[in-house]
Amino acid sequence: MEFAYTPKVQSLRTRLLDFMDEHIYPNERRQAEEAHQSYLNALKSGGLYTGLPLLEELKAKARAAGLWNLFLPEASHGAGLTNLEYAPLCEIMGRRYWSAEAFNCSAPDTGNTEVIARYGSEAQKARWLQPLLDGEIRSAFAMTEPAVASSDATNITCSIRREGDEYVIDGRKWYITGAMNERCKLFILMGKTDPDNANRHRQQSMIIVPADTPGITVVRDMALVNHYDAPFGHPEVVFENVRVPADNILLGEGRGFEIAQGRLGPGRIHHCMRMIGMAESALEMMCERVVSRVAFGKPLAEQGVWRERIAKARMLIEQTRWMVLHAAWRMDTVGNKVAASEIAMIKVIAPNNCIQVIDDAMQAFGAMGLSQDTLLVNFWAYARHLRVADGPDEVHRNAIAKHELAGYANPKGK
Template identity: 55%
Template sequence: MDFAHDSRTEEMQGRMRAFMEEHVLPAEAVFDAQLADSGDRWAWSRVPVLADLRTTAREQGLWNLFLPGEHAGVEGAGLTNLQYAPIAELSGRSKLAPPAMNCSAPDTGNMEVLSMFGTPEQKERWLHPLLRAEIRSAFAMTEPDVASSDATNISTRITRDGDEYVVSGRKWWITGAMNPDAEILIVMGKTDPDADRHRQQSMILVPRDTPGLEIVRGMEVYGYDDHDHGGHAELVFHDVRVPAANLIGEEGQGFAIAQARLGPGRIHHCMRALGLAERAVELMCARADERVAFGRKLSDQGVVRDWIAESRVKIEQLRLLCLKAAWLMDTKGNKGAHTEIQAIKIATPATVEWILDKAIQTHGAGGLSQDFPLAPAIAGIRTLRFADGPDEVHKQALARHELRRQAGLREQAGAAR
């Protein structure tokens, strides 16, 4: 088995490392200050330093890297998942890197949906402005009144009325929707409650300024409102009317579209989380080398060394699993990588959460403060154990697949005897 990256990946890694060190990391404090002074805490995409970073990313060929090769005709970089994986990992080291390269969620998933399922008119109106970062978007799926871990529970209604659809329902945790530049929402709801449970749902495009769409409030995660990447909104659709041409794909195709969207999204999240874990280990080691407790540096304390060693082992394990999932997505398709995608979604957030916890512990009270990026990081990574499906759903599906696989092996062994 060849574990080496190909020449294009190595070349892009070099570019990405330089971009991070020379431009992104020095801009973090500038971004926070400019956003605080802007007068609109939700308008992160309008901060001047981010515009500068985007210009640099474009010039250096670090733009829309998430979009796979088969969609390269719509301004994608044409990278495979395996090529993109180490680049996404490097971007996870800073909250600024993904939006600087137009590779941040939920826009990436929405662009993938539109590139795969959108009509030519939908692509022209919404996809191309998104690919140019002229607008932002949101994905409205989760609801407060049902267990959204089971997507078939979605209760928002999308009802045909002549040349229009009427959208009625309530959504929450809609990432990015607080941003005034989020001009379009992809909304999932039921068009036919009496159909097969996986054919009841559809997806439709709802412009943010459509009459009847109410933005109720921004949600908080452990006290953070995540305004620096668009926040998470609670929305109500009061009989919102949009043209029938806004339907994505066909009626009843919503669940399948959601699965197509979430597969790449899950692996992208996990790749970026690895970069966050690497930065946490760097901070942990630096802090351990400079602090003294009970007459010795923290880095000489056995318990801290244990945390550092365990962190390195865990990161290496996760990276190999992520790369395997990416390789399978490229060679076998998303369905062929289903088990591995579930495995990384189970393992990565919880493991990175553990690493961040040890980094915080090494920093002492400072780790809980605004002086280091660890407190908001652990709040963010905790949400990833819900985003794109909670741990328990992935474990149940993975166990079901393993039980079937083992039963098949027993049958084969019995037939061979």
């Protein structure tokens, strides 16, 4: 295993760090103000969240700097980076959770773009792929449902039934990230085309649903740990007698679970990469705080409890980083399916380790750490939601255990 940065990655990393210093960190207040105004406008009008002018400005700058679509391994569409090469770059973007969109590297667009690029028909690519690659539109992935335990994807109840040259969709989804944004122009929706199939993993299909199709109702935005995430949002959406052309099906009926597994592997590891960046930022904030804050006659940095917490934070971050790099290397060398156990492990390890780092940083700030005056509460909310998003910890731990026990259940020669 060789995890050293290639010259190409080193160059991109240097340029990305410079971009963060010049354009992202100085605009934190403006981003927060524009996001809050977007939320207030939607609240007043009962409409969707408007995009942020700042992000449109930054997209143009990032594209001009060659820092665009870095997540795509296909050189024809993106930077041609492997998962291992993308890891340190995604980590840098994670230092400010909103910055990934400036580089057209934000979820769920990354996963949806990969789905269309890899599984879409030529007609689907012609209509949707280039606008996504250009950052002109946004998208959403409609899978989670409020009425069932969506951690088991075979439970979903949303119906996709064929009627002539159309599919008719009926169902209710929620926590559909990005769907509150006025620039969200399509859903990739997972539902059941063959609910009676004896093979539970062949019941589901995925289909592209234009966001302006009649019958789609955005019911409400869902708070994420009591935070409304403008301008993206995570709304509850109802699909009622929604009709789309039969050509909108992805890969064919019964292939939805297969597509989901291919989509979620990179999506999960990208979340973990960003999570490391947030934890690094939290540790920086904690260190700055404890060297400048005096309690009981001496700086916090000279008190044993804070040295212990800082040492623990550094170890937790490094453990997470090396596990993520190893998982990325495995994905590149043996494929996502074979690397499923490594992906599951980092999906549990990353949010749990990083939550601890962020929580200790919040403690260092005292009351301020619970307020809007630092980014730590937002970091904590992002990390906490990752223990549920893209599969809860319990599901991943179960998968890891099954993989570990497989050789013992039917030992060779017995």
